Amino acid sequence: MEKFGKSQSVKRVEDQRFLTGHGRYVDDIAPEGALRAWFLRSPVAHARITELDVSEAQEADGVHIVLTLADLEAAGMTVAMKATAVRNADGSKGARPERPLLARDRVRHVGEPIAMVVADTLQQAKDAAEMIALDFEDLDVHLGLATGGPDLHPEAPDNLAFDFALGDADAVESAMKQAAHVLTYEIGDNRVIVNSMEPRGTYAEPEGNGRLHVAVNGQGVWGPKESLARHLDMAPDDIRVTNPDTGGGFGMKGMDYPETFIVAHAARALNRPVRWMSERTEAMLTDNAGRDLTTTATLAFDDDHRLIGYKLDTVANLGAYNSQYAQPIQTELFSKVAPGVYDFQAFHMRCRGVYTNTAPVDAYRGAGRPEAIYVMERAMDYAARDLGVDPWDLHRRNFIPADSFPYTSATGQPYDVGDFARVLARVEQEADRAGFAARRAASEATGKLRGMGLCYYIESILGDPEETARVDFNADGTVSIFVGTQSNGQGHETVFAQFLADQTGMPADRITVVQGDSDLIAKGGGTGGSRSVTVQNTATLAAVETITDAFAAYLAEKEGAEAGDIAFDDERFRIPGSNLTPTMLEVAEMARAEGREDLLSHSRTTKLENRSFPNGAHVAEVEIDPETGKVTLDRYTVVDDFGNLINPMLAEGQVHGGVVQGVGQALTEHTHYDETGQLITATFMDYGMPRADDVPMFSFDTESTPSLYNPMGMKGCGEAGTVGSMAATANAVLDALATRGVTRADMPFTPHRVWQMLQEAENAAS
Numbered sequence: 018m019e020k021f022g023k024s025q026s027v028k029r030v031e032d033q034r035f036l037t038g039h040g041r042y043v044d045d046i047a048p049e050g051a052l053r054a055w056f057l058r059s060p061v062a063h064a065r066i067t068e069l070d071v072s073e074a075q076e077a078d079g080v081h082i083v084l085t086l087a088d089l090e091a092a093g094m095t096v097a098m099k100a101t102a103v104r105n106a107d108g109s110k111g112a113r114p115e116r117p118l119l120a121r122d123r124v125r126h127v128g129e130p131i132a133m134v135v136a137d138t139l140q141q142a143k144d145a146a147e148m149i150a151l152d153f154e155d156l157d158v159h160l161g162l163a164t165g166g167p168d169l170h171p172e173a174p175d176n177l178a179f180d181f182a183l184g185d186a187d188a189v190e191s192a193m194k195q196a197a198h199v200l201t202y203e204i205g206d207n208r209v210i211v212n213s214m215e216p217r218g219t220y221a222e223p224e225g226n227g228r229l230h231v232a233v234n235g236q237g238v239w240g241p242k243e244s245l246a247r248h249l250d251m252a253p254d255d256i257r258v259t260n261p262d263t264g265g266g267f268g269m270k271g272m273d274y275p276e277t278f279i280v281a282h283a284a285r286a287l288n289r290p291v292r293w294m295s296e297r298t299e300a301m302l303t304d305n306a307g308r309d310l311t312t313t314a315t316l317a318f319d320d321d322h323r324l325i326g327y328k329l330d331t332v333a334n335l336g337a338y339n340s341q342y343a344q345p346i347q348t349e350l351f352s353k354v355a356p357g358v359y360d361f362q363a364f365h366m367r368c369r370g371v372y373t374n375t376a377p378v379d380a381y382r383g384a385g386r387p388e389a390i391y392v393m394e395r396a397m398d399y400a401a402r403d404l405g406v407d408p409w410d411l412h413r414r415n416f417i418p419a420d421s422f423p424y425t426s427a428t429g430q431p432y433d434v435g436d437f438a439r440v441l442a443r444v445e446q447e448a449d450r451a452g453f454a455a456r457r458a459a460s461e462a463t464g465k466l467r468g469m470g471l472c473y474y475i476e477s478i479l480g481d482p483e484e485t486a487r488v489d490f491n492a493d494g495t496v497s498i499f500v501g502t503q504s505n506g507q508g509h510e511t512v513f514a515q516f517l518a519d520q521t522g523m524p525a526d527r528i529t530v531v532q533g534d535s536d537l538i539a540k541g542g543g544t545g546g547s548r549s550v551t552v553q554n555t556a557t558l559a560a561v562e563t564i565t566d567a568f569a570a571y572l573a574e575k576e577g578a579e580a581g582d583i584a585f586d587d588e589r590f591r592i593p594g595s596n597l598t599p600t601m602l603e604v605a606e607m608a609r610a611e612g613r614e615d616l617l618s619h620s621r622t623t624k625l626e627n628r629s630f631p632n633g634a635h636v637a638e639v640e641i642d643p644e645t646g647k648v649t650l651d652r653y654t655v656v657d658d659f660g661n662l663i664n665p666m667l668a669e670g671q672v673h674g675g676v677v678q679g680v681g682q683a684l685t686e687h688t689h690y691d692e693t694g695q696l697i698t699a700t701f702m703d704y705g706m707p708r709a710d711d712v713p714m715f716s717f718d719t720e721s722t723p724s725l726y727n728p729m730g731m732k733g734c735g736e737a738g739t740v741g742s743m744a745a746t747a748n749a750v751l752d753a754l755a756t757r758g759v760t761r762a763d764m765p766f767t768p769h770r771v772w773q774m775l776q777e778a779e780n781a782a783s
Contacts, residue, residue, distance in 0.1 A: 026666035027525070029511045031504075040262045043234040044294045047220040051290035052081055054280055055142035057132040057149050058302070059124035062374040062694020063167070064153035066122055071132055074148040079141035081287055083149070084133045084279060086119040094118070094282060095248050098273055100339035103181050103348045111179030111370065114170035116338035118248070118275040124153070125169050125337035126374050127695055128302030130275055135283050135291055158374040158694040162311050162332045169337060169372045176372040178335050181348040183428065184365035189317075192326025192363040196317035202399050204392050205763040206743075208309035208334065208688040209681075210704060211381055213505075215264025216300040219277045220292035221284035230257045231281050234264070236271040237503045237543020238535045248278040249285065260533030266505035267678070268380030269305050271545045272341035301699045306688065307381025309334040310347055310388060314396040317363075322404055324415045326363040327356065327427070329392065335370045336377035343379045344370060350385030353477040356427040357393040358437050358632060359415040364427035374694040382678055383736040384546065386476040387743055394472040394744035398751065399761075408748070409445065412473055413438060423725070430477060432630050433725040437473060440656050440720045444634040447716055448654035453638070466641040466756055467651075470748025471634065474741040478628035478733045479546025486556035487538070487620040488517070488564060490605035496523055498557065499531045499620075501541020502549040507735060508667045509549060516554050516663050520561045521601050522588030547733030550663065552625060555727050559621035567616055568604045572597075575607075629724035629732035633657030635676070635741035637749040643757065646772030648684055648750055654716040655741065660724045660732040668734045669717045675738020676715060681707030683746035687765045705767065758782050 034040055071083040089096050096118045102111040115121070120131045132149055136142035159166035164175040193199050221231045229251065233241050238258040246253045263270070276293055284291040295303070310333040317326035333347040348368050356364055397415075401408035417424050419436040426432055453469050460467035487499040498517055502509060510530045518525035531537060542548065565585045573580040576595050584591040589598040599607070608616040638652035655672055662668050685705035689697045698704040723730025743764070751762045754771070758778035 025664065027511060027515050027664055029508045029667065030514070031508065031510045042215055042262050042264060043218045043220065043232050044292070046232070046261055047292040048222050048290040051220055051222070051292040052135050052137060052287065053139040053142050054133055054135050054283065054291055054293035055139060055146050056130045056276065057134070057146045057151065058299070059120065059127055059129040059131060061124065061153065061155060062127050063156040063158045064124050065156060066120065066124065066151070066153050068150055068152035069131065070150035073150070074134060074145040077141065077145035077148055079137035080134060080145045081289070082135045082283055083145070084119070084283060085131070086117055086121050089118060089279070089282065092282065092286065093250055095250065098275065099244065100341055100343065101345055102339070103179050103344045105180050106182035106367070111344050112170065112173040112177070113339065114172040118279055126376050128299070128376060129337070133279050133283065135287065160373050160375065160690055160692070160694060162334055162371065164369065164371055169374065173372055178339065178370035178372055179344055179348070181368045182366065183352050185363065186365045188363040189326045189328045189365040192317045193315070196325060197320045198318040198404060199315065200400050200403055201313060201315045202396050203311060203313050204395050205311045206308045206388050206391055207682065207764050208378070209307045209381060209686050210301050210688055210698070211267050211269035211304055211307055212301070212706060213265030213267060213269060216295035216297060217270060217274060217276070217304065218294035219280050220290060221281040222290035223284060223288050224257065228255050228257060229281060229285055230259065231277065232259045232261060233277060234270065235260055235503070236266045236505060236545055237541060238533055239541055240543060241273070241277060242535045244273050245278060245281055249282060258535045260503050263503070263505045266544065267382045268384050268545060269307070270505070271543070272305065272379055297701070298699045301704065302696055303376060305340050305377050305379035306336065307378065308388060308682070309378050312392045314392050316396055316400055318400070318404065322406055322411060322414055324359050324361045327361065329355065329366040331366070331368040333368055333370050334373055334375065334378055336373060336375045338377050340377040340379035343377060346380055346385045347388060350479065351389045352428045353430055354386045354475050355389040355393065357390060358417060358435070358473055358475050360417045360421065362427045375690055380545070382675060382739045383476065384479065386736065387679065387740045390472070390474045390476070390740050391743045394474070395747060398470070398748045402755070408471055409441070412441060412471070431627055432475070433627065434722045435630070435632055435658060436720070436722050437632065440632070440658055441473060441634050443718065443720050444636055444654055444656040447656060447718055448636040448638070448652070460640050464643070466643055466753040468639050468749045468751065468753030470637045470745045470750070470752055472741050472744035472748065473632070473634045474737070475630055475632040476547070476737055476740045477630055478548055478551060480548035480552070481542030482552060482626070482628065483622060483624040484542055484552045484556040485540060485620060485622040486553065486560040487618065488560050490602070490609070490617045492609065494527065494602060494606070496528045497531050498528060499538050500553050501538055501543070502553045503533050503544045505544055507549065507671060512550060512664050512667055513553065513557065517557055517561070520558065520587065523601055547631070547735040547737070549735070551629060551727055551731045551733050554663070554729060554731070555625060556621055556623045558728055559623045560619055563621050564601065564619045567619065568601065571608060571613065571616055572599070572604065625727055627726040629660060629726050631657065631659050631732040631734060631737045633737060633741060635745035637742070637745040639746070639749045639753055641750070641753045641771060643775055646768035646770070646775065648766050648771060650680060650684065650712055650746065653713055655738070656718045656720055657734070657737060658720055658722055658732065659734045659737070660721050661730040662719065662721070663731070665719070671734045672717055672738040673715055675736060676742040677707050677712055679739040679742025680712055680746050683743055683764045684766050685711060687767055
């Protein structure tokens with residue numbers, strides 16, 4: 018079990034399909050003649066419904082059914098969506114107000130679904146929805162990161178969803194009293210709209226014998242299957258869930274949404290296939306948003322500028338309801354890496370979640386870890402400036418030493434291995450820090466401001482630690498590997514086939530990766546938390562061991578040898594005293610010819626007791642035009658520690674995508690609700706998605722320390738780019754603005770906001 022991938026940069030096999038328009042997405046494969054669904058959604062942020070009459074819509078041309086919450090309940094559906102509640106500091110559970118599939122008497126955010134129309138065509142469904150008589154009594158809205166205001170839910174007085182705490186408050190207070198320097202900063206983390214390339218969609222179709230097939234474009238099939246059984250009151254075995262090609266998920270597609278269950282109910286009620294596909298503005302109004310929190314961070318340093326205490330007080334926006342995983346994001350998940358890469362033990366955090374009349378907030382690429390690292394790395398950068406020391410030196414002084422691993426962090430996380438100083442030294446060289454002064458002088462000569470920002474991140478792999486791999490040898494000489502994860506564009510079809518080929522010598526082009534079908538794969542953890550490659554390939558490695566043992570025993574029986582004497586060298590079996598050196602495919606062919614079907618399918622389930630901790634350093638360099646406030650990201654350098662890599666090119670691609678999402682949040686993406694709760698930035702005309710010309714070419718390198726927590730020494734890489742890029746970019750912007758007297762600066766650094774910061778600093782100076 019000590020082998021690992023050969024670390025070859027193999028091109029993605031699925032890209033040929035995607036780039037030539039042959040991807041099979043949920044809206045491409047909906048059944049012929051499927052009826053079309055359309056949702057009537059709330060036009061206001063907070064109101065009491067005083068009239069909801071669908072009778073005229075039900076009689077409209079082409080309409081087959083119109084559904085309200087009363088209809089769902091009359092059909093026996095469970096209408097309350099599930100959500101996780103964290104434990105409050107006093108031991109009680111966080112609030113769990115009902116989130117109905119369709120609005121019950123009251124709407125709480127613009128876009129909340131009220132009714133669904135199913136018709137022959139999409140236009141007919143839209144036309145019928147306009148015939149629904151909807152009237153309401155406006156209620157005051159609650160916006161902003163604060164408790165109080167008009168209550169959204171009777172179960173949550175003052176709109177407080179939870180009041181979570183972790184750590185040792187007394188130890189932190191003691192550290193503050195002993196400290197030579199105590200520094201406090203308020204750090205905002207702005208809301209983002211995820212905007213996956215493919216919006217959410219689903220279709221459902223009866224399959225006969227009482228079975229129902231539901232296709233989702235999500236991050237796995239087993240969670241939706243369990244929820245469908247609960248909402249529809251069906252036996253799980255009567256439900257098949259599939260997940261075809263998916264154009265991006267980023268955490269946003271990893272949880273339940275109402276549309277899936279209402280479409281499924283309509284298909285069953287009508288005994289006809291029904292499909293729904295979100296439009297872009299509909300998605301921007303209703304998809305779970307990301308981030309949206311403000312944290313007050315207090316750091317205590319001794320005379321040597323060593324961090325001895327760290328206290329956090331966060332207020333996090335949950336939106337109008339608890340989304341499925343919302344409460345744990347800024348609490349339990351945030352805490353996993355809140356101490357960052359620094360050697361101290363006195364820690365305490367408090368986080369309060371508040372309900373507001375906005376779309377729900379849940380996981381977005383990194384899910385709590387980017388938020389935690391952003392706070393720590395912004396605070397360290399601020400502290401270095403206030404202490405009058407070099408931020409790079411402050412990092413080095415406080416790193417967990419390489420010889421201290423395994424290391425238990427201040428929040429109890431078992432960091433297995435790392436060499437942060439080595440990674441930082443490498444990124445300093447790759448980013449040409451020595452040449453920065455000359456580049457800054459050149460910018461200033463043209464009237465521009467230049468800044469460099471550093472972020473050293475660490476993140477925790479999350480998600481289900483258990484996974485299964487099944488390998489089938491097919492009659493045509495090909496091999497199928499069945500996996501429990503779900504690709505959202507990461508390249509799983511390539512990397513899982515490549516890994517199996519590396520371990521067995523079977524040609525990768527004869528291996529097919531099968532995913533996303535609950536009938537074919539009994540259980541799986543789906544995709545999320547950077548878990549896929551590490552957890553799935555651990556199971557694959559175990560499956561290969563099972564195949565090897567079974568094939569060795571079979572060959573021993575045929576050749577009159579001892580099974581323990583037969584070796585496998587990753588390509589061929591070696592049998593003492595025999596010239597026979599078969600490959601795995603040849604052994605499978607022999608077994609098939611002899612009717613040994615028991616040797617043609619092998620499955621193993623494994624569970625990782627601990628998850629790995631990827632880490633690395635990001636360095637951003639920006640240039641700012643003070644006349645316009647425009648920020649240009651001029652250079653960007655990453656050195657990561659991902660442990661052993663299976664496919665470096667795919668890892669680099671994941672980092673590139675993650676970096677751009679973090680940079681987008683920092684520089685261009687500004688989510689804005691007006692005072693009535695209307696989303697002003699609900700189109701791409703108003704919401705600034707990052708584009709290719711907003712980023713430079715990236716410099717990416719690795720300095721690996723293999724993980725101790727899995728047999729391949731791997732660490733996940735899917736979310737790392739986002740975890741590191743937000744603070745690196747923000748620190749670079751502040752470094753540039755500091756030359757004009759700006760001392761504090763929060764994302765997003767849009768031109769107008771940056772120009773305002775410069776004007777305010779100039780006015781304060783005069």
